[in-house]
Amino acid sequence: MPVSSVASLPRGHQTMLLAHRAMIGDLDRIQSTATELAETPNGVRADALSAYAGKLAYVIHHHHEGEDEFLWPRLRAAGADPEALETLTTEHAELADLLTRWTESVTQPVTDAASATRLSALTKELRDQLTVHTQDEERELLSRLAPALDERVWKALENHMRTTAPLWTLRFMPAWLLSVAGPNDSAGVPVPPLARVFSGWLRRTQRAAFGPNY
Template sequence: MLLAHRAMVRDLDRVERTARELAGAPDAVRAGALSRYVDKLGIVIHHHHEGEDEFFWPRLQDAGADREALEVLAAEHAELAEVLAAWRAAGARPVADAAAATQLADLSAAVRDHLSGHTADEERELLGRLAPSLDERLWKKFETHMARTAPLWTLRFMPAWLLSVANPDEQGGVPIPLLARLFSSRLERTQRAAFGDNY
């Protein structure tokens, strides 16, 4: 969870900086690679929130978790959904002019700022008011649900993506470590193509 949050925020920052560069110096190849990466990142963020809304929060509620904490997190997801939809729409096509690139940059910054605040709240609540209702069994069920409902391509993407933000003492928390190492170079090439000097 912590690694996913960190990777989302990091990549949104990279998207913003790259889009601002493209506003001043158009590059059709980079714009195409950035658009494809935004699509992947948007799917990953949406799946993460959907898994929490439809699986994790209801099971926490059934376990007697603090209702107010869950309501706060659900409300933040609803707020984020609007700006995420606008951001994904802006990134759906390669930015072809300064205005489109600036719009993508501005929306990336807005999503990043919203998401940074939300992830901080979520991590605080999971370690605080929600902690008494959490146990290893529920975490495992959530992990299994996320793996089962994710698009197939994320098997190549997610482990390497999480590993890319993990400190040495966090690498044990990366799922499927063999795949993480196997696809790390591929992920780096994809990100360098999208972000260039902002990698």
């Protein structure tokens, strides 16, 4: 997508693109870190990785729930392309079991080479499948679903996501999105003052979890 096109999107749409970018990036780093833990065990890093990945797992679950329970029904009621919605709904269903298994695995600290190797493989599987889904979703939102989307829909989704998320996400989410934002999509970062305040905390948390993969 051209940079100018990204910058002209509604803020909620830019936020979604940043969330996709951050999810895939974190999964890359979790896989690399798990592979290293299989070769060189590190209990402190394993605990930090588990704590961080638990936050990521929640964010991905909440992201999909927001679409399944709020955005897709709203677009369906507005007459959005049914085939596009069916594609994205089906992909969420296909991801659900994998995401549940990954969450169960990643929230348990790695204790030996075998568990680290399993986590690396499962994370790669999730990253690959989620990459395909996010690419499909971004394409559909800009093409077949675009006629049913406007600023009001994106603002309503933003409000829904904010009011259904726990308070700890106010510390995590803005800084997390800011960490992957470029100069042309930084408008997608919610609550910029909070993002800046907690950026240092996020960097320290990620360094503890990912080590040299930060």
